[in-house]
Amino acid sequence: MRLQVLTIFPELFGPFLGTSLVGKAVEKGLLEVRVHDLRAYTEDRHRSVDDEPYGGGGGMVMAAPPWMRAVRTVSAERSGPAPWRVLLTPQGRRLDDAKVRQLAGRGDLVLLCGRYEGIDERVRLSVVDEEISIGDYVLSGGELPAMVLIEALSRQVPGVVGQSRSVEEDSFRAGRLDHPHYTRPPVVEGMEVPAVLLSGDHAAIERWRAAEALRATREKRPDLLDGPRAEAKWRGDASGG
Numbered sequence: 624m625r626l627q628v629l630t631i632f633p634e635l636f637g638p639f640l641g642t643s644l645v646g647k648a649v650e651k652g653l654l655e656v657r658v659h660d661l662r663a664y665t666e667d668r669h670r671s672v673d674d675e676p677y678g679g680g681g682g683m684v685m686a687a688p689p690w691m692r693a694v695r696t697v698s699a700e701r702s703g704p705a706p707w708r709v710l711l712t713p714q715g716r717r718l719d720d721a722k723v724r725q726l727a728g729r730g731d732l733v734l735l736c737g738r739y740e741g742i743d744e745r746v747r748l749s750v751v752d753e754e755i756s757i758g759d760y761v762l763s764g765g766e767l768p769a770m771v772l773i774e775a776l777s778r779q780v781p782g783v784v785g786q787s788r789s790v791e792e793d794s795f796r797a798g799r800l801d802h803p804h805y806t807r808p809p810v811v812e813g814m815e816v817p818a819v820l821l822s823g824d825h826a827a828i829e830r831w832r833a834a835e836a837l838r839a840t841r842e843k844r845p846d847l848l849d850g851p852r853a854e855a856k857w858r859g860d861a862s863g864g
């Protein structure tokens with residue numbers, strides 16, 4: 624999978640793209656990420672990317688021309704199908720597991736990371752295919768949302784997540800939360816590991832984990848178990864996400 628990022632803070636991505644599972648995916652060539660400095664697409668002496676909002680009010684708005692040039696340039700760099708262009712914004716559809724998988728299947732992506740009060744609306748109208756939000760809170764830029772998306776996408780790329788923990792087993796894939804985990808030491812401040820996990824009875828361990836996953840979901844995220852989407856999922860409908 625190939626991702627391109629447009630930002631005025633490309634330096635934010637360095638350590639992230641070189642570390643842990645994402646770092647390994649990039650190293651192995653399973654994931655290709657190119658980070659572009661939006662300022663490279665400005666044409667004035669000061670390389671300015673923002674301006675005052677029409678209609679007045681506080682804050683600054685990112686001007687359209689550098690974005691238009693940047694998105695069109697990086698989108699046309701390779702022959703073949705045009706990349707899918709995603710704007711990170713609280714106005715977008717909330718990211719979830721189904722959306723991550725859908726985006727992972729779209730092939731190349733261009734991620735637009737805005738700053739300030741946002742980007743001139745005409746950028747969205749002309750060079751954005753989809754708006755994505757990582758949640759209902761306000762950040763100062765789209766860079767962290769882009770990293771959230773990149774990390775989630777990387778886990779969908781075949782070969783990135785080792786066989787020790789299959790992507791198919793992942794929490795949410797099954798529409799429920801994960802079961803609790805334990806490791807050594809056997810006693811921590813008086814709290815013991817559930818005996819079944821030490822029993823060596825793998826069938827019993829699987830039953831316990833399934834029951835605990837269901838219990839945790841009922842207790843912490845009942846919304847995952849009820850409603851039309853969850854019902855469709857248990858029936859195995861495509862619409863169930």
Ligand code: 4HQ
Pocket residue numbers: 711712713736737738739740741742755756757758759760761762763764765768
């Ligand atoms: N932003 N999910 C970029 C967000 C956000 C979010 C705020 C995006 C500021 C300029 N993006 N603008 N939440 O809070 O994606």
